[in-house]
Amino acid sequence: xxxxxxxxxxxxxxxxxxxxxxxxxxxxxxxxxxxxxxxxxxxxxxxxxxxxxxxxxxxxxxxxxxxxxxxxxxxxxxxxxxxxxxxxxxxxxxxxxxxxxxxxxxxxxxxxxxxxxxxxxxxxxxxxxxxxxxxxxxxxxxxxxxxxxxxxxxxxxxxxxxxxxxxxxxxxxxxxxx
Amino acid sequence: xxxxxxxxxxxxxxxxxxxxxxxxxxxxxxxxxxxxxxxxxxxxxxxxxxxxxxxxxxxxxxxxxxxxxxxxxxxxxxxxxxxxxxxxxxxxxxxxxxxxxxxxxxxxxxxxxxxxxxxxxxxxxxxxxxxxxxxxxxxxxxxxxxxxxxxxxxxxxxxxxxxxxxxxxxxxxxxxxxxxxxxxxxxxxxxxxxxxxxxxxxxxxxxxxxxxxxxxxxxxxxxxxxxxxxxxxxxxxxxxxxxxxxxxxxxxxxxxxxxxxxxxxxxxxxxxxxxxxxxxxxxxxxxxxxxxxxxxxxxxxxxxxxxxxxxxxxxxxxxxxxxxxxxxxxxxxxxxxxxxxxxxxxxxxxxxxxxxxxxxxxxxxxxxxxxxxxxxxxxxxxxxxxxxxxxxxxxxxxxxxx
Amino acid sequence: xxxxxxxxxxxxxxxxxxxxxxxxxxxxxxxxxxxxxxxxxxxxxxxxxxxxxxxxxxxxxxxxxxxxxxxxxxxxxxxxxxxxxxxxxxxxxxxxxxxxxxxxxxxxxxxxxxxxxxxxxxxxxxxxxxxxxxxxxxxxxxxxxxxxxxxxxxxxxxxxxxxxxxxxxxxxxxxxx
Numbered sequence: 001x002x003x004x005x006x007x008x009x010x011x012x013x014x015x016x017x018x019x020x021x022x023x024x025x026x027x028x029x030x031x032x033x034x035x036x037x038x039x040x041x042x043x044x045x046x047x048x049x050x051x052x053x054x055x056x057x058x059x060x061x062x063x064x065x066x067x068x069x070x071x072x073x074x075x076x077x078x079x080x081x082x083x084x085x086x087x088x089x090x091x092x093x094x095x096x097x098x099x100x101x102x103x104x105x106x107x108x109x110x111x112x113x114x115x116x117x118x119x120x121x122x123x124x125x126x127x128x129x130x131x132x133x134x135x136x137x138x139x140x141x142x143x144x145x146x147x148x149x150x151x152x153x154x155x156x157x158x159x160x161x162x163x164x165x166x167x168x169x170x171x172x173x174x175x176x177x178x
Numbered sequence: 179x180x181x182x183x184x185x186x187x188x189x190x191x192x193x194x195x196x197x198x199x200x201x202x203x204x205x206x207x208x209x210x211x212x213x214x215x216x217x218x219x220x221x222x223x224x225x226x227x228x229x230x231x232x233x234x235x236x237x238x239x240x241x242x243x244x245x246x247x248x249x250x251x252x253x254x255x256x257x258x259x260x261x262x263x264x265x266x267x268x269x270x271x272x273x274x275x276x277x278x279x280x281x282x283x284x285x286x287x288x289x290x291x292x293x294x295x296x297x298x299x300x301x302x303x304x305x306x307x308x309x310x311x312x313x314x315x316x317x318x319x320x321x322x323x324x325x326x327x328x329x330x331x332x333x334x335x336x337x338x339x340x341x342x343x344x345x346x347x348x349x350x351x352x353x354x355x356x357x358x359x360x361x362x363x364x365x366x367x368x369x370x371x372x373x374x375x376x377x378x379x380x381x382x383x384x385x386x387x388x389x390x391x392x393x394x395x396x397x398x399x400x401x402x403x404x405x406x407x408x409x410x411x412x413x414x415x416x417x418x419x420x421x422x423x424x425x426x427x428x429x430x431x432x433x434x435x436x437x438x439x440x441x442x443x444x445x446x447x448x449x450x451x452x453x454x455x456x457x458x459x460x461x462x463x464x465x466x467x468x469x470x471x472x473x474x475x476x477x478x479x480x481x482x483x484x485x486x487x488x489x490x491x492x493x494x495x496x497x498x499x500x501x502x503x504x505x506x507x508x509x510x511x512x513x514x515x516x517x518x519x520x521x522x523x524x525x526x527x528x529x530x531x532x533x534x535x536x537x538x539x540x541x542x543x544x545x546x547x548x549x550x551x552x553x554x555x556x557x558x559x560x561x562x563x564x565x566x567x568x569x570x571x572x573x574x575x576x577x578x579x580x
Numbered sequence: 581x582x583x584x585x586x587x588x589x590x591x592x593x594x595x596x597x598x599x600x601x602x603x604x605x606x607x608x609x610x611x612x613x614x615x616x617x618x619x620x621x622x623x624x625x626x627x628x629x630x631x632x633x634x635x636x637x638x639x640x641x642x643x644x645x646x647x648x649x650x651x652x653x654x655x656x657x658x659x660x661x662x663x664x665x666x667x668x669x670x671x672x673x674x675x676x677x678x679x680x681x682x683x684x685x686x687x688x689x690x691x692x693x694x695x696x697x698x699x700x701x702x703x704x705x706x707x708x709x710x711x712x713x714x715x716x717x718x719x720x721x722x723x724x725x726x727x728x729x730x731x732x733x734x735x736x737x738x739x740x741x742x743x744x745x746x747x748x749x750x751x752x753x754x755x756x757x
Contacts, residue, residue, distance in 0.1 A: 513607050
């Protein structure tokens with residue numbers, strides 16, 4: 001019984017368990033995210049080490065990596081994004097279906113990193129909205145897993161109708177994503 | 179003529195149009211971001227047009243702004259699978275320009291670290307060739323071995339991947355007892371596990387049928403296109419910078435340069451497998467004969483003095499201040515130094531005008547140079563062979579775009 | 581017979597008299613000769629085919645920008661390597677920034693294709709006769725040549741970094757005095 005997910009609060013009785021729909025859906029979503037590894041440079045190699053058997057990411061439910069944006073929930077941007085790559089990243093983000101979350105792994109994705117140059121986008125939050133930033137150059141696999149766990153917290157506690165709220169619409173308009 | 183025969187004869191007279199396939203910048207099978215627009219006739223590729231620069235980070239411009247000892251972190255990010263080799267190459271370039279002589283012990287320590295990095299790089303490439311042909315198990319086992327190499331790098335410098343190992347003039351600290359223990363353990367337990375991986379793939383009939391004759395290149399064309407490293411050695415030319423222009427006491431060691439015949443994917447895989455074995459031999463020899471002595475040259479102008487002296491003596495404090503601020507006395511002049519990186523001859527052309535930052539630093543990046551030949555190598559091949567060729571050439575995006 | 585700097589210079593005098601304008605030896609002992617830019621493709625082809633020189637490999641080529649030298653602002657350095665006798669050499673050409681045209685080497689070594697595109701991208705050096713001269717690493721619609729000395733390294737549109745806190749207030753590049 002030690003390897004099961006945490007039970008949300010609810011009312012348990014003889015043969016049934018009642019909780020709110022958003023908590024049940026949140027539990028399901030958080031423990032079976034399908035990530036899209038958008039690995040561009042060195043952080044991508046640390047991600048490969050995180051997927052390996054020493055720091056296994058599959059035990060968090062991320063066994064199936066999808067490289068197709070249409071079939072994924074979590075966009076993991078790992079590595080430097082240059083200005084040439086910015087439109088491609090935005091297109092990949094737009095192609096993802098709601099609900100979607102973005103994690104920026106590494107210093108380059110969070111803020112441009114040590115590459116304060118004319119050709120590097122100083123942080124991917126200039127083109128897409130980001131949920132969790134993982135600093136490091138490259139971050140250790142434990143830090144990447146910490147970022148993933150924070151994403152899981154966000155996913156678990158997200159109300160079902162958040163995506164239709166005016167604040168979220170305003171956020172998307174700021175990035176000119178329809 | 180029957181209906182079926184007339185149908186087929188009609189098909190023959192249809193003029194084919196070439197299909198355009200965008201092997202886009204984000205693709206699961208391309209390891210790194212570069213784009214290839216392929217024109218295909220059915221399943222065969224007629225022509226390819228590569229586009230790179232999706233991760234251009236302007237290293238050469240960055241290097242003109244940073245003092246000499248601050249350029250090491252950006253050399254890490256060239257071929258990030260084997261960053262110690264890039265770091266050492268840069269240190270040796272500056273030492274050549276400044277005329278610093280590094281003691282023997284530091285040279286042997288550098289060799290051990292560089293060969294470990296070479297093993298790590300080749301493990302990634304071969305494991306990924308396995309993944310691209312469907313053999314996923316080799317990946318998980320070989321990445322576990324890479325974790326042990328990362329542990330050793332952490333003992334030396336504190337970081338796993340982008341290491342910033344060594345200093346101008348030697349190494350930053352002597353090998354710790356933890357490193358000695360881990361290296362002894364690695365040298366004993368890695369070879370049998372590596373041979374397991376070899377036994378799985380090297381003489382495996384399915385693997386051989388898949389990769390033999392995928393993406394061949396002749397020796398003549400490889401030399402004209404500027405190939406160096408394992409890709410060139412797979413084509414049959416035994417050019418290795420460690421033997422041609424030995425640096426850091428490589429001429430003390432006796433090792434074989436493995437050479438292939440056709441330059442196809444199988445030869446590239448086998449050359450890398452054999453190079454891992456040769457690297458293990460070099461590490462064994464270097465570790466057995468590690469000389470005693472200092473682990474850095476006695477050059478207080480370039481190498482940080484010991485901390486207890488900095489707090490007590492005046493000259494040490496001044497040297498510390500100058501080194502940290504980047505005011506190291508580098509003479510005017512130019513040098514070119516090349517090391518054998520994981521992918522071939524990694525060259526540094528450094529022009530200095532006597533200031534605290536380089537005037538011009540040019541990286542001769544092997545990936546950038548040999549990727550030009552990729553459209554030639556996949557002409558007439560099928561799409562899956564094109565993917566395999568790309569992954570067997572070990573194209574690292576950081577080195578491609580710099 | 582092993583090559584040395586003197587033997588190579590003597591061969592140059594014998595085979596291409598008057599082509600060498602200046603020579604110098606770098607700190608690494610490698611010979612560098614300066615020639616005229618119009619002859620660079622022919623001379624390098626002859627260096628590859630010559631029975632004594634045998635420079636069969638073009639290691640690299642890179643551009644240079646010296647804004648102080650009037651009439652010789654831009655330059656290209658070719659790094660050649662003779663694999664038979666293990667001898668390296670550099671060939672340099674300089675030309676004014678108002679007329680940055682250089683004959684291409686893609687006919688001699690196909691590897692020069694992308695190398696020349698990279699130097700066009702960085703410095704604006706136009707290689708005449710190149711089959712496909714366009715930008716390779718930067719975005720296609722960039723209208724400046726970023727590696728020239730007058731171009732700033734940092735991104736011009738960034739709003740979140742205050743240069744004073746990064747030690748960049750216009751005094752970088754000057755030594756402490």
